[in-house]
Amino acid sequence: MLHLRTPHRTRRTRRVLWRIAAALLTLCVAATACTAADDDVEATEHADGDASPAVETETTAASSSGRERPASDDTADDDMSDHDRPESLGGGAAEEDIEAAVAVEADEEEMSDDSGRQYSGSGQSRAESLESVPEPEHEPYEPPRRRHIDPDNFVDYGVNPFVDTLDDPFSTFALDVDTASYTVTRNFLDGGQLPPFEAVRVEEFVNYFDGGYDDDIDEFTISVEAAPSPFADPDDLLLRVGVQAPRIVSDALRPDSVILVLDSSGSMNEQIGSGNDRSRRIELVYDAVDLLLEGLDPETRVGVVAYANHARTVARPAQVGRNHDDLVRRIQRDVRPGGSTNVADGLVTGFRMAESEASRGRHVLVLLFSDGVANVGATETDRILRQLGERSDIGLSTIGVGLGPFNDELMEQLANRADGSYHYIDNHDEARRLLGGDITSFVSVAARDAKVQVIFNPDTVAAYRLIGFENRDVADRDFRNDAVDAGEVAIGQSATALYELTLVDPDSRSRRNSETLAKVTLRYERPASERITEQSATITARDADRSFDDADRHFRLAAVAAEFAEVLRDSWFVDDWSMRILSSEADAVARDFRGSDDVAELARLIDAARHLQ
Missing domain, CATH: 2.60.40.1230 (Gamma-adaptin ear (GAE) domain)
Known part of the structure; x- marks a missing residue:
């Protein structure tokens, strides 16, 4: 893909240039390959005295989206071969034609x-x-x-x-x-x-x-x-x-047991937030756990594991309704920052506790609170997941806390590949937004x-x-x-x-x-x-x-949020004037959502990013 930096060209012009350059590059590669093949044939002729018949080699190529293509034993190298591809997906029979295309895909x-x-x-x-x-x-x-x-x-x-x-x-x-x-x-x-x-x-x-x-x-x-x-x-x-x-x-799946795995390494003692909302990372975890326990069904069993250099059990699973206050006090007393970050040991210990609960027919959710910086034991996502194994009756969600240092990749991939979700809390308001009130949508x-x-x-x-x-x-x-x-x-x-x-x-x-x-x-x-x-x-x-x-208005809000992300990641498809238009559209959407703190904050962040640029 051509990635020219042309701030004064329109998107369509950029796209045409991109495709032309990609085509030229493909021709150059093909020409080089043909030249190399000719050289090989000549070398063979000199070595053997007569030329061998040419051998056609078929290469399965990825699509322009980077997606792998299936290869059959015949000549197909796309998801649909030419004779299988429907001639038309439009017109009066559009929906039937699309259904046929789906059937081809299923075959x-x-x-x-x-x-x-x-x-x-x-x-x-x-x-x-x-x-x-x-x-x-x-x-x-x-x-x-x-x-x-x-x-x-x-x-x-x-x-x-x-x-x-x-x-x-x-x-x-x-x-x-x-x-x-x-x-x-x-x-x-x-x-x-x-x-x-x-x-x-x-x-x-x-x-x-x-x-x-x-x-x-x-x-x-x-x-x-x-x-x-x-x-x-x-x-x-x-x-x-x-x-x-x-x-x-x-037939939703609600957890009968929740196992909290809390990072108590030295980095959790660092400050987070700004102004009046400034606190230590571990204090934000205390607040988030308190909110979580208040929102759980009283019959839900909750266990707690903490880890630093090694993992240890803070509280064995028990019904939260009768142990809420005692559990909060125990966490604040026994989970203190200090030492290295052995995420793997913490998760393995937490999953052992979860497996014990699951063996009794309970559905279990493991919640990891951490900055994700694994520096002791297994430190890579694949190794940690291999240690945990796969369990359909045990889910894992992650909640990130703090930056510098912070391992976003580890926290995201652990959740993605262990049937959970990944969130990040940077202040007490975000903790209340995520875990305050009815948390059914978070745990079920x-x-x-x-x-x-x-x-x-x-x-x-x-x-x-x-x-x-x-x-x-x-x-x-x-x-x-x-x-x-x-x-x-x-x-x-x-x-x-x-x-x-x-x-x-x-x-x-x-x-x-x-x-x-x-x-x-x-x-x-x-x-x-x-x-x-x-x-x-x-x-x-x-x-x-x-x-x-x-x-x-929700369509326009989604468009503004997406374009903001595109600008921040310097997407190839963003024009240099996008920030000015984005700021104007964000203000307009904020007026449509008058009273929404989230949308007003989005407009404020866009304005802040515009000034930083």
Whole structure:
């Protein structure tokens, strides 16, 4: 992918340059390969006296989205071969044609491996994009300097590119309800610093805010909306895909036991917050645990493990209703900062306690409170998860506390791969927002392995780009492979994905145009009954709003939050004037959400970032 820094060119011009350069680069590589092959043939002729017949070698190539392609024993190297690809997904029979495309995709599951592994990292990093092309002739655009504290561990998952719909009409990803990236960024900005690029994940910015979706009883709802965006080309559309979990679920999974694993290493004695809200990290944990215990059902059993150099049991599982005050006092007395950070030992000890509870038929949730900086014992996500093993009746969610040092990658991946969610608390208000009041939506699971597949109509959509979800990519062929891990969604939670769409005919956004733009399918497992469920929704061109101002206010809020993240991570698809437009749109959305502290804070943070730039 070409990653030219051209601040005065429009997005469409950039996109054309990008594709032309990519094509030229491909031709150069092919020419080099052919030359090398000719040389090899000549060498063989000299060695053997006569030439051997040419051998055709077929290479299975990844799509432009970075997604792996299945290879059959014949000649197919795409998710759909040319003879299987439907000629049209538009017109009067659009929905039936899309259904046929889904059926084709389902038939290809036989080509999927049985490893059940997660496909992640669909985006292209700056290092990869810059290494793949020659330096541009003009002076490169220098982004604002970012604070990057060495002890903080963030991962660059890249930025999703545009995908030509004729090449690949399928977009598949695991749902993500994490919100940590937004609060981590807020911590940086409140400290007067721009965040590192790698700390910014678009979907977590969007998910921090209420999507405004209607919910149904015992069923998920899918909302699909589209409108032009002030942050994209005027002829493009922004598509919002929203998934809302029900607040009343017949077979939700509520934990009978909660095991708290608390970081008591020396780094937890460091200060966090600013002004009147400044406190030690461990004090924020005390406050968060107190709020959690107050919100749990009195019959819930709670156990506590603390770790520093080694792990130790602070309290064995007991019903919280009759032990709340005693448990809070014991934690404040016995969990004191000091020593190294042996996360692995803490989690292994916590999981042993959880396994003891699960052996009695109880569903267990393990909650890890930590800054994630593992410096003793197993320090990598894979090694720690191997030590824990996989248990369907034990979930793990993580809550990050503090920065500098902070291991974002460890906390996020532990939660993603252990059927949980990842959040970050940077002050007492955020602790109350996450854990205060009814915490059913935090601890109770409504869906496991939730995946979304969007099928775009090549007759109406020329190209699409998933904004965010770079580390939640799932191979298209694995949409119905239930061995592949995906996302967990709690009762009442929602998740939002945004796409930028380039239309085949920009004038097709007519009220009379009934051609399909896309079909969205949600697939998940109901945790208690283990029943697999699918739901779908379709959007047509005439369903799109005529302007951004006509769109629902929650749609516009999601667009502002996503563009803010795009600017902060210096996305290739952001223009240099975006911050000015963004600030104006944020103020307008804040007026529409008058009385919402969260939305007002978003506008304040955008203004702060604009001044820091």
